[in-house]
Every structure is written in structure tokens, then in C-alpha cells.
Amino acid sequence: MQEANALYRLSGMTKHYGERLVLDIPLLQIPPATVCALVGENGSGKSTLLRLLALLESATSGELFCQGLSVNGSRSQRAEIRREVTLVEQNPYLFQGKVYDNIVFGLRTRGVPKGLWPSRMKEPLEVLELEHLLGRPAHGLSAGETQRVALARALVIQPQVLLLDEPTANVDAGRVPRIEQFLLDVRAQHGTTILFSTHNHDQADRMADQVFQLVQGRIRVLAGGALS
Amino acid sequence: MFFSWNREVMDIVGLSFRVSTLSTFLASLMSIPLGLSLFLSRFRGKPFLLQVVNSLMAMPTVVIGLLVYGVLSRQGPLGPLGLLYTPGAIVIGEVIMALPIITALTYAAFEGLDPRVRRTALTLGATLWSSSWVMIREARYALLAAVGAGFGRVLSEVGSALMVGGNIRGYTRTMTTAIALETSKGEFSQALFLGMLLLVLALSINVLVRKSLRRRS
Numbered sequence: 001m002q003e004a005n006a007l008y009r010l011s012g013m014t015k016h017y018g019e020r021l022v023l024d025i026p027l028l029q030i031p032p033a034t035v036c037a038l039v040g041e042n043g044s045g046k047s048t049l050l051r052l053l054a055l056l057e058s059a060t061s062g063e064l065f066c067q068g069l070s071v072n073g074s075r076s077q078r079a080e081i082r083r084e085v086t087l088v089e090q091n092p093y094l095f096q097g098k099v100y101d102n103i104v105f106g107l108r109t110r111g112v113p114k115g116l117w118p119s120r121m122k123e124p125l126e127v128l129e130l131e132h133l134l135g136r137p138a139h140g141l142s143a144g145e146t147q148r149v150a151l152a153r154a155l156v157i158q159p160q161v162l163l164l165d166e167p168t169a170n171v172d173a174g175r176v177p178r179i180e181q182f183l184l185d186v187r188a189q190h191g192t193t194i195l196f197s198t199h200n201h202d203q204a205d206r207m208a209d210q211v212f213q214l215v216q217g218r219i220r221v222l223a224g225g226a227l228s
Numbered sequence: 229m230f231f232s233w234n235r236e237v238m239d240i241v242g243l244s245f246r247v248s249t250l251s252t253f254l255a256s257l258m259s260i261p262l263g264l265s266l267f268l269s270r271f272r273g274k275p276f277l278l279q280v281v282n283s284l285m286a287m288p289t290v291v292i293g294l295l296v297y298g299v300l301s302r303q304g305p306l307g308p309l310g311l312l313y314t315p316g317a318i319v320i321g322e323v324i325m326a327l328p329i330i331t332a333l334t335y336a337a338f339e340g341l342d343p344r345v346r347r348t349a350l351t352l353g354a355t356l357w358s359s360s361w362v363m364i365r366e367a368r369y370a371l372l373a374a375v376g377a378g379f380g381r382v383l384s385e386v387g388s389a390l391m392v393g394g395n396i397r398g399y400t401r402t403m404t405t406a407i408a409l410e411t412s413k414g415e416f417s418q419a420l421f422l423g424m425l426l427l428v429l430a431l432s433i434n435v436l437v438r439k440s441l442r443r444r445s
Contacts, residue, residue, distance in 0.1 A: 082350065109355075
């Protein structure tokens with residue numbers, strides 16, 4: 001049975017790449033509107049777990065429920081889940097074209113009325129200091145700028161679940177506190193569930209209600225929560 | 229006179245360009261979705277099918293001409309349509325010729341595309357259909373190169389056009405069939421002139437494609 005208030009429920013989930021086991025999670029439940037941090041070394045399975053939660057990859061075995069819906073359900077069910085979830089990868093891809101085209105991509109695909117775009121974009125652009133980049137070609141940006149654009153692109157769509165893979169890894173240290181605070185504000189305002197991976201334990205402690213550690217694909221609780 | 233540029237030559241160049249453009253366009257309409265579907269799908273016989281598509285790229289044009297001739301000839305299944313020895317017959321042959329080339333190069337274009345493109349589109353709310361459109365947009369220059377290669381192939385082919393077009397003066401005579409005819413008549417200078425025109429046309433298309441590719445980078 002799924003716990004009533006769990007946003008995500010993973011049970012008996014494994015993921016193999018060929019013969020190699022990269023994830024083995026007997027049980028994990030994530031309540032809604034929480035901020036969860038995933039820490040662990042490179043190759044511990046953090047990015048794989050985030051991609052599984054974003055429904056971009058399939059588990060080798062086990063079950064994954066999101067908002068009570070099984071990801072193994074119908075195509076429309078998967079599409080419904082996917083519309084509530086977005087992932088910002090560690091090295092995000094920006095589409096060809098201008099920064100503006102990238103920022104509004106999700107708004108366009110999700111059918112957000114054009115009249116709402118400016119209000120959706122205002123705060124993320126301001127906090128991430130992107131207003132002056134809107135007219136620039138997306139493929140000419142630095143790694144830090146690219147990451148900020150990708151974050152803004154995800155934030156403007158106001159998803160229920162925000163999955164962030166090392167969201168501030170390439171961002172200048174001076175900008176990080178403001179971004180962290182903004183993410184916490186987003187959770188407070190919209191009830192967004194945020195799962196992020198990081199190498200920075202201090203960041204995990206600062207931001208997260210729950211901190212999980214992945215060691216060679218196996219998960220354990222470091223702070224603030226329980227696996228079941 | 230070394231060569232003659234006259235109305236007939238203009239008609240020949242015009243017909244060559246028209247049938248090549250139309251057949252490349254029709255082949256692209258089928259090949260690009262086909263190449264994308266092949267890339268996105270997973271099934272048991274996929275490696276074999278890819279091998280077949282790649283092998284068909286090298287299919288001799290006379291064999292294609294022979295097959296199309298068989299289908300369009302009076303006794304063939306499409307004989308009643310009366311398409312044999314018409315520009316339409318040449319187009320059919322050339323579409324068949326361009327299909328495997330554009331399909332295989334389309335597949336290669338998507339294989340070379342950053343895998344994050346589709347993932348990013350999906351995670352931002354794109355549907356299967358709209359994420360495919362995003363992939364096409366992101367790979368458009370490689371796809372343009374694929375279409376250019378298909379165009380080059382059909383523009384320069386002679387075997388099929390000769391067999392199913394019949395090389396009828398003022399009706400189905402293309403640049404390549406005219407070159408073959410002029411050479412057989414011993415009119416080397418005229419054949420050479422047409423050959424140079426063909427080369428210029430092919431080079432121009434190539435330059436256009438490359439220019440748009442360079443504009444991208």
C-alpha cells in the first residue's frame with residue numbers, strides 16, 4: 001500500500017546498466033512539498049535516480065508511484081506525471097536559438113497562455129540575473145550562464161516536482177545563496193517538492209528537510225527522514 | 229561550334245532540375261519520419277533493417293529502373309496508369325533511389341544528435357510528437373545535408389531515367405540521358421557541355437547546403 005501522503009514511492013527498485021547494478025532501493029517515500037538532498041560520490045547513482053524520477057529512464061525492476069499513479073501505467077498516465085515533473089541536468093542542454101526561446105519553451109509546450117509569460121518569467125529572470133541575456137544565442141553562453149538559463153527554464157513552468165542535478169555546480173559562488181533562498185521560496189509559495197543532488201554537504205544541510213546518501217547505488221538516510 | 233546553348237538545352241536542364249527536386253522532396257517527406265521512427269523505436273530486427281537500408285544505398289540505378297519498368301509496363305500492376313516513358317516514371321524511380329540514402333543519413337543525423345535534446349524536451353513537457361519536432365529542428369542542418377546527398381544522387385543518375393523515361397526529346401530527356409545520347413552519337417563537345425552544366429548545378433546545391441551549415445556554427 002502506498003502511504004497516503006507520499007508524493008513519490010519507490011519499492012524494490014533496481015537499475016542495471018548491462019551487468020552493472022547502479023541503483024538498488026528497497027523502499028523510499030518522499031512526502032510532498034519537501035526539499036530532499038541526495039549526496040554521494042560520482043557514480044553513486046544520483047543522476048540515474050533523478051532521471052528515473054523524471055521518467056526519462058525505466059527501472060530494471062520494482063515499482064515507482066508518483067502522486068499515486070504508477071509509472072508503469074498507461075501512456076497517458078505517464079504523460080500526466082511527466083507534466084508535473086521537470087529535471088534540470090547537471091550539464092543542461094539549451095536548444096538552438098535565443099535564450100528567450102529556451103526560457104519560454106516549457107511555457108509553450110505546456111500551453112500556458114502567452115499573457116501569463118511575463119509574470120511567470122519576472123522573478124526567476126531577476127533572481128538568476130538573466131534579463132540582459134534574453135536576446136543572446138543560447139549556444140554562446142558560459143557553463144554558469146547555461147545552468148542559470150536551464151534553472152529559469154524549469155522554474156517558469158512552476159512544476160509540482162523540481163528535480164535538480166547539481167543545480168549550482170557551475171554557478172559563481174556569490175550567486176549561490178540567492179538561488180538557494182529562491183528555491184526555498186518557490187517551495188513555500190507553490191508547495192513544490194524539490195529533490196536535488198549535490199556534492200556539497202553544507203548546501204544539503206542548509207536547504208534540505210531530508211538528506212539521503214547514495215553509496216554505490218544503495219540509499220541511506222543522513223538527516224531528517226526515514227526510508228519508509 | 230563547340231557547343232550550343234539553345235531552347236532544347238534549357239528544357240533539358242529545367243526537366244532535370246524539376247524531376248530531381250520533386251523526387252527529393254517526396255523522398256524526404258517519407259525518409260525523414262522513417263529515419264526518426266527507426267531511431268526512436270526498439271525492436272528485434274532493427275540492426276538487420278538498418279543493414280538493409282544501408283545496403284540499398286548502393287543499389288544500382290539500372291536495377292531500380294528495371295523494377296520500376298516492370299511495375300509500370302503494360303503488363304505490370306500499374307501499367308493501366310500509362311506512366312511509363314513520362315517524367316512521372318522518372319520521379320518514381322528517383323524517389324526509390326533517394327529513399328534509402330535520406331533514411332540512412334537521417335538515422336545517422338539523429339544518432340549524432342545530443343541525447344539531451346529529447347530528454348530536455350520531454351522533461352519540459354513536450355509530447356512524443358512535439359519532442360520529435362524539436363529533434364528535427366535541432367538536427368536540421370544534418371538533415372539538410374542528408375537531403376542534399378539524396379538530391380545529388382538523383383540528379384546524377386542515368387540508368388533508371390533512361391529505362392523508365394525513354395529519353396524522349398522534349399519530354400523525358402534529362403541532362404544525364406542527353407549526355408549518354410550525345411556521347412553515343414559522337415557529339416562529345418555537346419556531351420561535355422551538358423556534363424559541365426550538370427557539375428555546376430550539383431556543385432551549386434552543395435555550396436548552398438554547406439553555406440547554411442557554416443551559418444549554423
